[in-house]
Amino acid sequence: MRRSIATVSLSGTLVEKLTAVAAAGFDGIELFDNDLLTCPLGPEAIRDQARDLGLSIDLYQPFRDAEALPEKHFERVMRRAAQKFGVMERLGATTLLVCSNVSGPTIDDDALAAEQLHRLADLASEHGVRIAYEALAWGRHVADYRHSWRIVEMAGHPSLGVCLDSFHILTRRDDPAGIALIPGEKIFYLQLADAPGVQMDPLFFSRHYRCFPGQGVLALREFTAAVLRTGYDGPLSLEVFNDVFRQADPEHTAVDAMRSLIALGDAVGREVPGRPTLTALPAVSEPEEFAFVELTVDAFTELSARDLLGRMGFTYRGSHRTKPVQIWQQGRARVVLTRAVPPAHRRERDKVTVSVIGVEDVQAARSAARAQALMAPRTARALNAGELRLPAVDAPDGTVLYFCRSEGPENWLTDFDIHPASDAPPEEAGIDSVDHVALSPDVDLFEESLLFYRSVLGLALQPVEEIPEPHGLLRSRALTSGGFRLVLNVPVFRGDHEPRGLQHIAFTCPDIFALAARFRAAGVPLLPIPANYYEDLAARTDLPAPVLTRMRDHGILYDHTPTGAFFHLYTRTLGTTLFFEAVQRTGTYTAFGAPNAPIRRAMQSLPAVHGAVRCSLRRWASLRTSAWTACSFWSHSGFSVRRASISAVVSGPVIPPRASPEIEIRSLAAATCRGWGPSRRRSVSQAGGSAWSAFSSSRETTPSWNCAGAADSRMSSFLAAVAGFMVCGVFALDVLMDIKGSQREGALRTPLGWDGDRR
Template identity: 50%
Template sequence: MRTSVATVCLSGTLVEKMHACAAAGFDGIEVFEPDLVASDHSPEEVRALAARLGLTLDLYQPFRDFEGVTEEQLEDNLRRAEAKLALMQRLGIDLMLVCSNVATASVDSDEVSAAQLRRLGELAQRYDARIAFEALAWGRHVDDYRRSWRIVELADHPAVGLCLDSFHILSRGHDPAAIEEIPGERIFFLQLADAPDLSMDVLSWSRHHRLFPGEGSFDLAGFVAHVLRTGYDGPLSLEVFNDTFRQTDVRRTATHALRSLVWLEDAAAAQVAEPPAGSAGWRRLTPAPAPTGFDFVEVKGEDTGEVEVLLDQLGFRFRGRHRTKPVRLWTAGDARVVLNEQQARDQVPHVAAVGFDVADPRAAAARAGELMAPRVHRRTYATELPLDAIAAPDGTEVFLCVSPAGADAPWVEEFEGAAQAVASPLDGARLDHVNLAQPWADFDEAVLFYTSVLGLDAETGTKVAGPRGLVRSQVMRTADGAVRLPLNVAPAATEGLAQHVAVACDDVVAVARRARERGTRFLPVPANYYDDLVARYGLADDVVAELRDLDLLYERDAEGEFVHFYTRTVGEVFLEVVERRGRYDGYGATNAPIRLAAQGRT
């Protein structure tokens, strides 16, 4: 299907937005009236630019507070409308969005609204234009798409149809199933936006917190499927009001926006049997199952020696140096950590890459390409295994690997000079989760990236109180927990958050004792924390004494227990060792403020 985007979604001038939309690959745009009014380009110049860029101008919006008014007001509204219809003719746009009236003095009558829209339709017809009537979620009387459809039916004019907007319908909790009762040819336009699940007035929610599809809590795939079943064959268009997107780089945001539509079209098409008759068909993505686990984590820096000492103290085994690159490999059970000092001048140690085990790397890479994920290229010699890789929004490199169950990854053979194996409490370890700190501007894009490209699910987001403010956190994961990827955003007043790698083991106490004996400096936990543990859980004195002695943290829920500890930060990364007991499935959320406060003191 054709794709479109409202210019209100993007930063910059109207001309900059048009260039960005064309570069991203959109078919068309909705012209947001304030963008045109502020532009120094005439309507004719905008029309010519769109033609040169290969963009269609699909909709002019918004026209407000037209229907449900007195006869005197109607005459003035028709005057306003005619001026805009003449402007649209200069632009070459034949569809105008008319929002339901929000004024307190409006008339609550379907018959009055329909008659007035019919007059507007007659006027629009003289300009070879049409009217798409939309029920605003905060409309004074018309705030439900089912009522706006009744009014359009009563208007009974070929130039008057509906605009359906997912936010206005889903934010009010209206059932979209009745959309299928509307003839597809009467739906003139479709606007799409996702949103987080928030408890606030719907107008503020709409103006500041809409998201691109796949980033919020709405079932947009189901919503679009209802619309497609009507036979609607117009564009899928985005209308996203969001404070972040209107500040970020316009070209990057346009690509981000199109990625969301490509993903949504594929997800919705999977629920519908056939494309509408006469349509160009649906764009489908290459199927690629979600990852089955972590393959490796790469820590990169000019000098990773301190991380190497830490891994050794914790019980990792040195597996050798890469035969052609300044890269070293350390493993513990199935957990693999790569230390990379190549092209890392002036960089402190940080998580630079994450490798995921996938069933079909080629299919996963093809899907990533279809979703416009940037490819990562690393020099590979003829004797080395090439690995497909893409870049996440924050620059983290994501490798698509395949490792046989119960065996080393094939690329491990490229490392030489392994040390003799020594028994360690970490011998049965595995990577439990990798926590990636995100720049504030990348957070929502990262959620969409890991959802659409890797097929991870987004858990309900949380906020954790730290000494410098609230840390926003969103866990991306597979259903079975084989891959867990928490994404965090630091408070605005801070310089950022360190990233960390969590390793799961069967006996965290034994790991902690060995590491302590070998000189590991744990993140210190205050005595007040252990006093609170006694009050919260009623733990036995000897249990608390052991936790206190080893700086271990503890959490319990109805499913099981979680015992873990943190190392001190090296550069921009630290390690966590965890033990999950029973069916505990969390991350020790009640202990996060303790960690943040302790890190702030060290």
């Protein structure tokens, strides 16, 4: 079947819209009157432009307030219509949409409406035009499609039919069974739009909140199938008035729109088997779990990430044979760290982002074929010799999806050298697997991302949650399939409040209290939760007092349904954009603790000025930190780089040297000053294997320069005095920069630098 889209669904000038629509593979358009009126091109030029792009003008619309009028009003309508029919001839458009009358003078008289529409159709036919009459949900006397059909039937003109618009019919909850009573050849046009499951004034709803099929809650598959069963053979056409799409990049929107039609065509094709023109996609695999989640770090956030993962009980498993990529694992949860070049702009530093999601999938090739049929771009990736070519596609929010398996032949792990020392037995009461991954697409990409993940991975959409937060609102929607859960969290506010767009990875555990105790002992920096929360919890739940006390001690939050419960805790952010969550689900709890999200957001948004000062004071207390600061300050002038290094070094004993990846850390190796032996020795003797020593041993150096062999060198006292002065200066600056940074961003820039003072 032909696929069309209304120009009103897209942003831009008419020519931009046409170009985007053609690029996305549509066959035609509904030309909106306003797009013609505002176009500097004449109708013939528009026709030629569309034709050159391979597009037909399937509908010209809308023509308003035409029928059931007193005669003197109707005469003016005929004059208006004559001009439009002339324009349509020049455009090469043959169907005009007439919406049901919403104006004051219209009369509630079906016979009059039928008679005037008949006269209009007569005039139209003289110009080779036919009229599709549409019942608007807010039409003054005609709002129901069955009513519009009765009038069309009564008029009995071959150039008059109906236009069915899923939005009006389904949001009014009109019974679609009546569609079967309309002969297919009298349905002149079919408009498709989805909508969120909310109630509001129909006109306002229609003009601002429509979305593409699959992005809302309307039963479009059943609706479209009902229309096709009548024998309707015209275009499947999208008419989506949406405030975001009006502003977004039209090329993106057009692809999003086409993806929705492809997915709908596939679903409807299964319902109406006799229509081979509808799309048939490769079957969906319904992912069961995450093979891995990959984080992009730079050389400095990598240290913080490794430190935090180590404290959380993850072990280093190995590195990619040819790329700076490491695997950290606990239970079945795998976190992959990929090192990228630090961004040039300081504001962009300290970001740790989920860059790849590995989807455990035994039908990887088929899933990739499905994704491509749904217009997912194949990920461009340089392959080194001998490397597996894993099917991968780019999601609209920039996340890459890998379809892969973790066992058997051709599994993704064969590209890695698995560390021989990593076969240690798993920790008890640790993390089992990835529970969910929360991404944070730009607000303009929310609907598009939803549709993408839903259609490509065959995930079920969960209800929208609105999460109040200190500086606005967060819109959250989960997509699930068994144990594979994605959450899209989008801040719907503008402004420069930080942190914005936080992502997180949640891990499952069998016993969150044991896990929290372990985290605490290992110095995992947990997000503090206000005492008020627990007082409220005590009053509204039956949780026993000792349980509440333990929850309060560890910052564990709680949600429940009649049949299940959810306990969870959060780490502080790693860098500025990512944090981890640990969750324990009991019974049949399937949600994500949304009622607690405002608490988290509030605590994450706390102005961190006092925290920055405290953090810096703490750094003061540690000589090795001071030495490191001076050292890295010498070697790097970028402040965020310096801070990232500090946070990793402050963090103490985490990564045993045996667990350190044997990959070169280029810039850090450069940062190492050979004159700083004492500080290094101190770190070794204090920590017995710290991030510092792990880093030292990970450098490409001679054995005498590893952590054990560094003890011989000593500074002269003069040099030490000079260094002391420098350290003082640098630290004063450090405090100032942290305060400035936290004021600007409201974020704790060095999350690992302070982990105490929980309430």
